[in-house]
Amino acid sequence: MTSDPDRSARPAASMPLEAAEGVTGAPPRAKRRGAGRDLPAAILVGLGLGAALLASLFVVPQAFPVLVAVTMVLAVLELTRALAQGGLRVAAMPLLVGVIGMVVSTVVFEVEGLLVSTAVAVCVLIVWRASESMGLTALRDVAGGVFALAWVSFLGCFTLLLFGLDQGPLLVLLAVLGPVGNDVGGYVSGVLFGSHPMAPGISPKKSWEGFAGSLILGTAAVTAVGSFGLGLPWWTGVILGVVLVIVSTCGDLAESLLKRDLGIKDMGHLLPGHGxxxxxVDSVLLAAPTTYVMLEVLLP
Known part of the structure; x- marks a missing residue:
């Protein structure tokens, strides 16, 4: 649900990743405008994902935990395959069982269920790997598995915690609109005006002009839903919107750095035009817990 312009123009397989993306310097302006992203497919897929989310939130709310579980299962599978590129052998089965257990525990027992199920999932992961072999490689594999649980499953379950609160569907929508605004605003502004790279060594396509567009659209979207949908003070929406855009940008850059270290272009290919x-969901994984905590701080 977020967009990383770094994904929009992928180098040919025969070219080195660093050379193709221009790691040593900002890509020419003309190259950024000629992004190779399949924009029509990306728009159609984005609209489909948005429709599925809205339907699960407001039409068939019983389906929302299922949607979260399916999303996290697919994301964990992608992450285990990506970590394998870096030499980590992370067992998928205990991770998938952990995802389902954490979703069910969070829905039934809320915060306490999430904490306990996360601890149990980590223990199962350690025992599972230890039953195969021990040593330095096993420790690295366990660390990779714990990273997958923490990043995807634990942070993702905060969407369920938000959903369980009063006006939960709107709170989830609030958490998603920050990354979506960061996505759309950053892409449009970056393509039209981008000329100053934000982090050329990590994501050469990101620009400060794109970040400005992200701040404007993301903050406006969060403030509108917060004020008109939830009745929050306008200043709460502004603060939350700015924080969510910053967090979403950090999530994009963090995943770009991970993919660069692993030597891959996308985590997967399931969604045409998106990867x-x-x-x-990389940015939503950070935006959901940020929204949960920020609302507790701003409106305890």
Whole structure:
């Protein structure tokens, strides 16, 4: 649900990743405008994902935990395959069981259920790997598995915690609109005006002009839903919107750095024009817990 302009123009497979993306310097302005992203497919897929989310939030709310579980299962599978590119052998089965257990526990027992199920999932992961072999490689594999649980499953379950609160569907929508505004505003502004790279060594396509567009659209969207949908003070929406855009940008850059270290272009190829599922939800995974905590701080 977020967009990383770094994903929009992918180098040919025969070219080195660093050379193709221009790591040593900002890509020419003309190259940024000629992004190779399949924009029509990306728009159609984005609209479909948005429709599925809205339907699960407001039409068939019983389906929302299922949607979260399916999304996290797909994201975990993508992440285990990506980590394998870096030499980590992370067992998928205990991770998938952990995802389902954490979703069910969070829905039934809320925060306490999430904490306990996360601890149990980590223990199962350690025992599972230890039953195969021990040593330095096993420790690295366990660390990779714990990272997958913490990043995808634990942070993703905060969408369920938001959903369980009063006006939960609107709170989830609030958490998603920050990354979506960051996505759309950053892409449009970056393509039209981008000339100053934000982090050329990590994501050469990101620009400060794009970040300005992200701040404007993301903050406006969050403030509108917060004020008109939830009745929050306008200043709460502004603060939350700015924080969510910053967090979403950090999520994009963090995943770009991980993919660069692993030597891959996308986490997956399930979503045409977007990449993988994890490429779409990377920012939401940080935005959901940020929204949960920020609302507790701003409106205890």
């Amino acid at each position: 993988g599922v994890l490429d779409r």
